[in-house]
Amino acid sequence: MKISQNFTKTSKTAPADEQSESAKLLLRAGYIYKEMAGVYDYLPLGMRTLENIIQIIREEMNAIGGQELRMTALQPRDVWEASGRWSDDVMDVWFKTKLNAGGELGLGCTHEEPLTRLMKSYISSYKDLPVYAYQFQTKFRNELRAKSGIMRTREFMMKDLYSFSKNREEHDEFYEKCAESYKKIFNRLGIGNDTFRTFASGGAFSKYSDEFQTLTDVGEDIIYLDREKGIAVNEEVYTDEVLKELGLDRNKLEQHKAAEVGNIFTLGYRYSEALDLTYNDEDGNRRKVFMGSYGIGPSRVMGVIAEKLSDEKGLVWPEEIAPYKYYVVGIGTEGTKVANDLHDKAPEQIILDDRDKARIGEKFADADLLGIPYRVVISDKTLADNAVEIKSRTEADTKLLPLEEFTAKLVQK
RNA sequence: CGGGGCGUGGCGCAGCUGGUAGCGCGCGCGGUUCGGGACUGCGAGGUCGCCCGUUCGAAUCGGGUCGCCCCGACCA
Numbered sequence: 360m361k362i363s364q365n366f367t368k369t370s371k372t373a374p375a376d377e378q379s380e381s382a383k384l385l386l387r388a389g390y391i392y393k394e395m396a397g398v399y400d401y402l403p404l405g406m407r408t409l410e411n412i413i414q415i416i417r418e419e420m421n422a423i424g425g426q427e428l429r430m431t432a433l434q435p436r437d438v439w440e441a442s443g444r445w446s447d448d449v450m451d452v453w454f455k456t457k458l459n460a461g462g463e464l465g466l467g468c469t470h471e472e473p474l475t476r477l478m479k480s481y482i483s484s485y486k487d488l489p490v491y492a493y494q495f496q497t498k499f500r501n502e503l504r505a506k507s508g509i510m511r512t513r514e515f516m517m518k519d520l521y522s523f524s525k526n527r528e529e530h531d532e533f534y535e536k537c538a539e540s541y542k543k544i545f546n547r548l549g550i551g552n553d554t555f556r557t558f559a560s561g562g563a564f565s566k567y568s569d570e571f572q573t574l575t576d577v578g579e580d581i582i583y584l585d586r587e588k589g590i591a592v593n594e595e596v597y598t599d600e601v602l603k604e605l606g607l608d609r610n611k612l613e614q615h616k617a618a619e620v621g622n623i624f625t626l627g628y629r630y631s632e633a634l635d636l637t638y639n640d641e642d643g644n645r646r647k648v649f650m651g652s653y654g655i656g657p658s659r660v661m662g663v664i665a666e667k668l669s670d671e672k673g674l675v676w677p678e679e680i681a682p683y684k685y686y687v688v689g690i691g692t693e694g695t696k697v698a699n700d701l702h703d704k705a706p707e708q709i710i711l712d713d714r715d716k717a718r719i720g721e722k723f724a725d726a727d728l729l730g731i732p733y734r735v736v737i738s739d740k741t742l743a744d745n746a747v748e749i750k751s752r753t754e755a756d757t758k759l760l761p762l763e764e765f766t767a768k769l770v771q772k
Numbered sequence: 773c774g775g776g777g778c779g780u781g782g783c784g785c786a787g788c789u790g791g792u793a794g795c796g797c798g799c800g801c802g803g804u805u806c807g808g809g810a811c812u813g814c815g816a817g818g819u820c821g822c823c824c825g826u827u828c829g830a831a832u833c834g835g836g837u838c839g840c841c842c843c844g845a846c847c848a
Contacts, residue, residue, distance in 0.1 A: 368782095368798085370782090370783060370784095370797090370798080371783085371784090371797065371798085371809075372783050372784045372797070372798095373783085373784090374783070374784085374840095375778085375783090375784070375785090375840095375841085376778085376779090376840050376841050377841080378841065378842070395839080395840090396839080396840065396841085444848075449848085450848055451846075451847085451848085452846095452847070452848065453848095468848065469848055471848090500847080500848080502846085502847070503773065503845080503846060503847085504773090504842095504844095504845090504846080504847095506841090506842085511847090579847090688807090690806090690807065717809090718805085718806055718807090718808085718809075718810070719806070719807045719808060719809095720806095720807080720808035720809045720810085721808085721809045722807095722808085722809090723807080723808050723809085724808070724809050725809085727808095736807075738807075740807090748807095
């Protein structure tokens with residue numbers, strides 16, 4: 360990508376109405392654009408970053424047998440009435456609207472009901488189970504108060520997987536598998552070291568659930584962490600009974616603020632019963648399907664990563680999720696020419712800063728602000744050694760890399 | 773939804789003891805510069821969120837309304 364062709368611009372100042380560091384940086388760097396409170400557009404750079412996050416999650420979900428689909432945001436009323444969750448008294452985050460032809464519908468805030476009903480068309484025998492279906496989809500929640508940039512919004516991207524199992528044992532096995540998968544995901548996303556499986560309340564579904572909480576001061580939850588064991592307890596279930604059950608010693612726990620980046624729930628028969636999702640077992644007995652739900656919010660995760668990995672100069676993206684891997688600057692006639700050639704060879708990996716009126720300091724500042732993993736400078740000086748100068752976003756020193764070697768890296772991927 | 777704060781060029785801000793708007797960044801044109809956000813000359817750009825009221829006159833005073841941020845409550 361050439362900077363000269365990118366319509367977004369960077370800014371030295373952040374809008375005064377943003378307080379969280381991640382939102383300020385994402386706005387300044389031109390990754391997102393604010394439409395209104397809790398509603399943000401993803402601009403080209405932001406969208407590539409979000410897509411990279413999504414791709415990591417997709418790969419890991421596929422690895423444990425997930426099958427991706429895409430459901431609708433528009434939700435029919437009847438299926439929600441069947442489960443008793445249409446009423447605003449039960450679900451206070453609904454955005455609802457009316458059809459011109461008459462009748463009400465809702466904008467999806469979660470998808471247990473419609474997917475359970477959908478599965479009635481395809482699940483009828485024990486041979487059809489288990490099923491692990493998931494999607495990346497825009498969710499709408501009428502939050503009373505949006506906050507912290509893209510970390511708590513009214514319209515956001517969500518990965519939601521739902522498991523349909525024959526029984527509790529089959530469900531438990533997948534539940535643990537998914538928990539392991541989540542660990543891999545957060546490791547790949549660069550926040551694994553500070554993300555912990557956290558025992559939490561089960562909400563409307565069951566007594567308990569598991570959350571994945573990332574330590575950060577902008578988080579909305581309080582958790583008690585046992586670092587040795589690598590597990591935590593959410594404040595909402597921080598009782599002697601729970602600690603005993605988990606074998607945790609109150610004196611060894613650290614209190615932290617944290618942001619929920621993922622969660623897994625055992626749903627049991629809650630929805631299969633309400634919507635009559637059943638199957639025939641080997642003996643011809645009619646049985647209810649045992650369900651679970653597993654969420655990760657890629658857009659919130661993007662905010663958490665921006666918050667945690669950034670520094671005073673700007674964003675710092677892990678290689679795997681950065682919108683581009685190299686920020687290339689050419690200096691001098693020959694350097695500019697070589698930089699151009701490299702870009703044309705790998706336009707998906709390189710941001711070429713081809714602005715001729717911008718000075719070097721401005722280009723470097725932008726490279727830092729955008730959080731591109733490597734800054735590459737090509738000048739007469741480096742070309743005299745037949746090399747490029749490369750600097751990691753996370754290190755202070757530059758080093759020379761033979762031009763051939765750098766070119767080979769570009770071809771590789 | 774309760775409490776607090778705030779809406780002035782694209783962004784950050786000043787002006788608010790009433791007299792019809794100013795600065796910095798950014799933007800356009802010219803010149804000097806050119807490996808860490810340079811300097812300089814000229815210039816474009818604003819119904820001061822919106823409505824009503826007070827007044828000869830409102831960005832400025834009063835009321836209302838919409839929006840935004842923070843704290844709290846809430847969070848399937």
